[in-house]
Structure formats: structure tokens, C-alpha cells
Amino acid sequence: SPGWASEGPGTSGKNRRVCHAAARLEMGSLWEEFNRLGTEMIVTKAGRRMFPTFQVKLSGLDPLADYVLLMDFVPLDDKRYRWGWGDGDGEGGRVPAVLSPPPRRYAFHSSSWLAAGRADPAAPGRVHFHPDSPAKGAQWMRQIVSFDKLKLTNNLLDDNGHIILNSMHRYQPRFHVVFVDPRRDSERFAHQNFKSFSFPETQFMAVTAYQNHRITQLKIASNPFAKGFRDGEPES
Amino acid sequence: SPGWASEGPGTSGKNRRVCHAAARLEMGSLWEEFNRLGTEMIVTKAGRRMFPTFQVKLSGLDPLADYVLLMDFVPLDDKRYRWGWGDGDGEGGRVPAVLSPPPRRYAFHSSSWLAAGRADPAAPGRVHFHPDSPAKGAQWMRQIVSFDKLKLTNNLLDDNGHIILNSMHRYQPRFHVVFVDPRRDSERFAHQNFKSFSFPETQFMAVTAYQNHRITQLKIASNPFAKGFRDGEPES
């Protein structure tokens, strides 16, 4: 069901401090609107924020326990993509112009995403800790948790702590709630102390420049910082 | 010695996690330059930041222990002041045009601060927690700790959590390092678990509009956000 995440490993065997944790994706309808077109996220050398911003509303935490919140990004497949017409000369050979399910149904009278060979070597697998971590469950549940400081880069040598992704590859953002276990030997319970959430509607293609013009237009229409590129203002 | 704070109560009887704590005021020469003229800080209904910003470099903390950092503001005397000439009609009667030591030696051919009666009822005594609190000693000592989110207001009914001060009254900013004691019954050791610092060069008069024109000029010359009011730029 939209807005609710798959939770990866089952909740059986989880610490009671995380097993009831739940996360609702905020701005779900906007994410879905992008996802229908095939979301693209810009990556730059200096690092670029995501839009929409990944935001969740949490519940089911122990108000008095400490938690760390973090995100990582999982490659959705082992392919590299290119934007263009069907009869490409990509190394991957001919492939259907529309893939299933990701590069959504959008090859009507325009270009679309085509597989173009195997994925490049995986970028260093980094994680982004929410800057308020660690904090009490009560604090996290009080209001929406926003990952608006998270930035994406294509610079393999980045030393700003940004998330490193390969351009022209597809990713699934993943969100983790980690209970800070005060016990000694807590490492031995590490696998019980976290819970992960993946929202399929937040998957995206990393790009250095937008390819699908409809994505560009939706970004301009919905991101306040891009207001300078709007022309007619039919209200909304 | 300038740049080092008086520490209030002695270090005897303090918890070992705070008794070696030390704080060095940053931008000390700028603070002293303001202090020589008689520092004024604007207070507004919405809240105004301090300039210079209160910043310290910490040392002597236990890198692995948790600390909370906070500030409060102590009235420097029980007087209210007015800006003007010596033969005032203030309720306080005639007072020397230059007080000792605060309203520094600055009554040459202009106005100066004069005592004008007893202080107004004290404003609600609030404290400002550094937003990164709590954090490990190692984190606090890693870099300069800046209280740039702290705002001053004269609104007695303020509900934004800002520091409430009486305009035309003098204050001494005070900085506290509090060890977060994990022991049960830690309340009973509360008086041992903190250490306080006062830097005399940071004392100031709260005002709703600048009175001493030299203060205005120094603010304009040194605060980047006031660059719009600079004219000649002789470099610096």
C-alpha cells in the first residue's frame, strides 16, 4: 500500500524497542507523481539535495530510548542506462524500450530509458546519519523527520561525507531506525536492534542533467527554489 | 587575564568530569573593542541575535562523557539606565556621568549612560541550551562552539524560547558546562556536575535601538550582515 514501506527482514527476533517502529512517507502523492514519470535525481561534484526531500513520520518508538536514524541507497539492478531511442548501439544490445517496472510507462512519442550494459563498479557504500542523531524516541516522533541535509554526489573521491552514486544507474533509498543499545556486548545484538524501511515510490535514476523533460517541468513546478523558471502561474 | 573566564564557585568538590574543563573566548579582540566603547545588544519582540556571537573553544573535557552546554544572562546591577547628558531628571537622582567600570570611559564631548533609578522587575530567567546538546566531550572540543542560534527579546510573553531581557539594563552572559551524570540519584550531585564561565568583556547594555553612535559604526564595520550600511571601504 502506498505510503507504507516494505520492512526488509521480518520483525521476528527484533528487539522490542524497534519491532513496533513504523514510518509513514511524507509528501507521498508528490513522490508518486514523480515516480509515474520516472524520478530523476541530479548528482554533482559538490553534492546536490534530493527533491522531493525524503521525509517520514515515525511512530511506535520507545519515547525514552535513544535511536539513531540513517539512510543508504541500494542499487536497484546491475545495469547502466542511457536515454534515447530504441535502436541504440549500447553494449547491452537491444532491449525493450520500456522496462518493468521502473522506467515507468513513458515512451509514447518520445525517448525513454534503455538498458545499456552492466553497471559500473559500485561506488563506495556510504550512509547518511540524520544530524539530530542520537535522540530519544519521543523527540523523533514529535514531528516529521526530514533528511534535507542529505546530498548526492558522483565524485568517487568526495570528502564531504555525501552519498556517492553512479550517474545513469537506478537506486532505492532506504531508511533505518537503530536502537542505541546501552548494554555491554551490544554489538552481539546489532542485528536485532535496527529496523529498515524501503518506499518503492522513492526510487530514482541518478543523472548529471535531466533527461525526461516532464521531470524537469515537475521539479520546476513543485520545488520552491526553482520558482525562477516558472512562467504561467495557474495557481496550485 | 583577557580571554579567560572567571569560574564562579571554586573547582574544589567538583566532579572530575568537569573540574578540568576550560573555555577560551573566541573573537576576544573584537569583544574587547566593543567593550571599550560600552557594548550594546539589540532586543526585539521577535528576537535578535547577538553580535559579536558568543563562541568558545573548550578543553579539558572527558572525550567519552556526555555534556550539555548552555548560557544564561545575569543582571550586572539593580539599576535601569538612560542615555543622555549629566543633568538628567531621572528618578535615581544625579549620578556620575561615567560609571565604574561598565559604561566605559566615553563621555568626552558626547552623551553617556546614566543610572536612572532601580531596575525593573526581573524578566523570566531563561536559559539557552546549545542545540547540539547533549554531545560527547570529544565532539564539543573538536571545534569552536558557537551560540549563533541564541536570540534576545524584550517580550515578557515570548513563547519562542528566546532569552528575555529588560531593555536599558546591563547583563553579563554566562556559560555553563554540565556533565550528564548517568548515575541514579544524579540530582543529588547536581551541584558538582557543572562548571560556569563568565567573560567580563562580553557584558553589555540591552537596548531597543543603538544609543552610542560609535557602537553602531563598529557593528556596521564588523558584522557581515550590515555590509549594506558601509560606505568607504578602506579595507581591513
Added chain:
DNA sequence: CCCTTTTCACCTAGGTGGTAAGAT
């Protein structure tokens, strides 16, 4: 008369996609 409030032009700081040049 003295102090406070409101509004404003002018900044800092940083997030947008467009564009043209650069790289492979």
C-alpha cells in the same frame, strides 16, 4: 521627551535549472 515598534532596502548564504563549453 524618551523609548519602542514596524517596515524596508540591502546584505549573507545557499538551493534551482539553463546554458554553453568540455570530456570521452
Added chain:
DNA sequence: ATCTTACCACCTAGGTGAAAAGGG
């Protein structure tokens, strides 16, 4: 031919003191 980079105008967001208006 395709993707990447650097720079730019144009925004959001918010910190300045000046100036004029308001209040006791």
C-alpha cells in the same frame, strides 16, 4: 554522440541598521 562540468540569473530564507511612526 552522449554525458559531465562550470558558471549564471533567479529564487528562498533570514540577518542588518535606517527611518518613520507609535506610545506613554
